[in-house]
Amino acid sequence: MSKFKKSSNTQQEIPTAALPDIIFxxxxxxxxxxxxxxxxxxxxxQLPKATQLQKIERKSLVSYIYIGEPKNVSLFGDEPKVQTNDAFVDIDDVILFVNQEKxxxxxxxxxxxxxxxxxxVGVKMGIVSDVQQELREANALKVLYSSIKRGED
Structure with missing residues (x-):
């Protein structure tokens, strides 16, 4: 009788040809x-609501100034503050911000x-008026007031 030899040359490799495609x-x-x-x-x-709104055409030419009560009242107090980019600024520094943006x-x-x-919505008009004056002095005459669309009442 002859002996049968089992030859098993099976390899269990994972095909990786499609791996770079999947990663990309x-x-x-x-x-x-x-x-x-x-x-x-x-x-x-909390932005005010308006009925007549226009979309901004070129957002690359828009710089944002945020005015409101700080979220962290214990650290910054409860008086309204002016924020440009990621930091609070004094009203006198608005001109510097405008020049940096220009x-x-x-x-x-x-x-x-x-x-x-x-x-x-709850901010008094005094601080807004002061920022408007600083924008005039910085020769930033195009001012946009952001709001949200008022729903049908």
């Missing part, structure tokens, strides 16, 4: 769906800069 697809998916927040809002924001733009677009003011 995941990378592109997360790059497209991830939203990067530009600023961390440190003030309470420096980021090209020479031709500097006169087209728009300052968008996001003001909380």
């Amino acid at each position: 697809m995941l990378l592109f998916f997360f790059m497209v769906t991830t939203v990067m927040r530009e600023t961390d809002i440190l003030v309470k924001q 420096d980021k733009l090209s020479e031709a677009e500097r006169d087209k800069i728009t300052m968008s003011m996001k003001v909380d």
Whole structure:
């Protein structure tokens, strides 16, 4: 009788030919769906409601000024504060902020800069008026007041 020899040369490797494609697809998916927040809002924001709104055409020319009561009342108090980018500023520093924002733009677009003011509903008009005066002195004459659309009553 002859002996039968079992020859098993099976290898159990995982095919990795499609692995780079899968990784790049995941990378592109997360790059497209991830939203990067530009600023961390440190003030309470309940925007007023309006009936006639217009959309901003070029958001690259818009810089934001937030005015409202600080979220961290124990650290910053309960008086309304002015926030530009990620920090609180004094009203006198608004001119410096406008000049810094203008420096980021090209020479031709500097006169087209728009300052968008996001003001909380409960803020008194005095601080808003002071910021408007500083914007006039900084020659930022295009001022936009952000609001949300009023629903049908």
